[in-house]
Amino acid sequence: MQKSLFLALAGVTGIAVTATAWAQNAPGGNAANGKMLFEHVGCYQCHGFAGQGGAAGPKLVPALEFEPFALQLRMPRQLMPPYSPQALSDQQVADIHAFVKSLPGPVNRANVPLLQ
Numbered sequence: 001m002q003k004s005l006f007l008a009l010a011g012v013t014g015i016a017v018t019a020t021a022w023a024q025n026a027p028g029g030n031a032a033n034g035k036m037l038f039e040h041v042g043c044y045q046c047h048g049f050a051g052q053g054g055a056a057g058p059k060l061v062p063a064l065e066f067e068p069f070a071l072q073l074r075m076p077r078q079l080m081p082p083y084s085p086q087a088l089s090d091q092q093v094a095d096i097h098a099f100v101k102s103l104p105g106p107v108n109r110a111n112v113p114l115l116q
C-alpha cells in the first residue's frame with residue numbers, strides 16, 4: 001500500500017518528489033545483495049570492484065549519502081548510463097548503496113609507518 005502510493009505520487013509529481021521521498025524514507029539496504037548487484041549490473045566495470053575508481057569512472061568511496069547516490073543512478077550528471085526503476089528497483093539501489101557504504105575506502109597515509 002505504502003509503496004503503490006509512493007509510486008503514484010512519484011508518477012504524478014515527478015522526480016523532485018521522488019528524491020524527497022527517498023531522503024525521508026531511505027529503505028534499509030542489504031550489503032551482500034548490493035555486492036552481487038554491483039558486479040551483476042556492471043558498476044565495477046567503471047568504478048572497480050572495491051569502488052576505487054578506474055579509467056571510466058570516479059572512486060565511490062567514501063560513499064555519498066543515499067539521496068545523492070540514488071539521484072546519480074536515476075539521473076547521472078554526465079557520462080554514466082542511467083539506471084531506471086525497471087533496471088534497478090529502489091530496494092536494489094538501497095542494497096548497492098549499503099554495499100558501497102561498507103567498503104573501507106582509501107588508506108590514510110598518515111597511518112602507514114612505511115610512508116612516513
Ligand code: HEC
Pocket residue numbers: 038041042043044045046047056057058059060064069072073076077078079080081083096
Ligand atoms: C560506463 C561506466 C559507468 C558505469 C557502468 C557506472 N558508472 Fe557510476 N559513474 C561513471 C562516471 C563517468 C561518473 C561521473 C559522473 C557522471 O558521468 O555522471 C560516475 C559517477 C558515479 C557516482 C557519483 C560519484 C561522486 O562522487 O559524485 C556514483 C555514486 C556512481 N557513479 C555509482 C554507480 C553505480 C552504483 C553503478 C552501477 C549501478 C555505476 N555507477 C555504473 C561511470 C559509470
